[in-house]
Amino acid sequence: MKNKKLTLLFVFILLFTFIFSGCEYKDESQVISPSGENNLVVHFIDIGQGDSIFIQLPNGQTSLIDGGSKIYEDTLCDYLTKLGVKKIDYLVATHPHEDHIGGLPKVIKQFDIGKIYMPDKTSNTKIFEELLNEIKSKGLHITVGHGGDKIAEDDEFSYDIFAPNNDDYGEINNYSIVTKIQFKGVSFLFTGDAENISEKEMIDKNYDLKSDILKVGHHGGRTSSTKEFLEEVMPKYAVISAGKDNMYNHPHKETLDRLKAIGAQVYRTDESGTVIVTTDGSNIKISTVKSKSDSQDKVFIGNKNTKVYHSEDCGSLPKEENRVYFNTKEEAEKSGYKSHEKCIK
16 A cells, blocks of 8 residues: 555656646647658648748758748748748749749848759849848858759658759749659649649659649649649649739639549638648648738738839739838828729729
8 A cells, every 4th residue: 555655646746747847738730840840841821822831841951932922021931930940941932923032031031041942034123133132141142943953852851853944934934943842652742833834844854743732833823734734743632822812813713623633632822821731751631720810911002103002902013113012001191102093992
């Protein structure tokens, strides 16, 4: 009896010590550490009409593919900060469109950056210039990405570039850096805004396109995700990053029909919010996180030349170099801008 009491007392002391010694229980279905804890964790972040994908590699390193539009730079940086991110080891700017690189200058300024990958394509926009200036100011260098290059690998995973495979495209989207991550038995294909020309080149190059999870090209636009390409990839899951009620009507019905035809289960950020895929290299777990509100990221876009401001989904938006952003109508009008009569009621 005495020994039994001593045993119970010992167990009680251990429990007491565990509870009050600073150890903290965490529900791992809700909290994911920056290292991924030997898992591969991919966050398709809901940042409106744009792309931003944060990747926690199984070796503890991280990667960010694109940074969405500048109007969502705070949303992106706050998301990374809440995950406890300090460093981004591999930053990939797929191509120089504002809805893919807009948030990257602030990301580079706020976080430690390892290698930066960009295609051999420039742009004369203000946001592209801002991105280059921020890279220069931190003493970083750009690695030009081509099909066939390797970003990283170890015994359990590989991170490869499949496109671009040319240096003379008529459409900027086809310069998109396309990457694939293979982690044990599970694979992801990230296609930026690559369209049918780039897709055909990847097929002709005989790349191993087969992937479990596909980041659908160009926000689900009809000029990407051709039947031939999807039949090579044959994803179980397809993720589309698009803004709610966007002016381009992304994703297009033709693309959704093609994805349905191959049996892919589709997740959309405009419907489900942020999509998080976690895998141990065998099993796949997908969860979604809704944004707090649809109105929190509402912005108005002014034209520096006409001094007129528009809603972000207006069909008459100015070129990027002529834009100025406002959080409210009042802010725009205090700055001397008048509302566009067709889109602002």
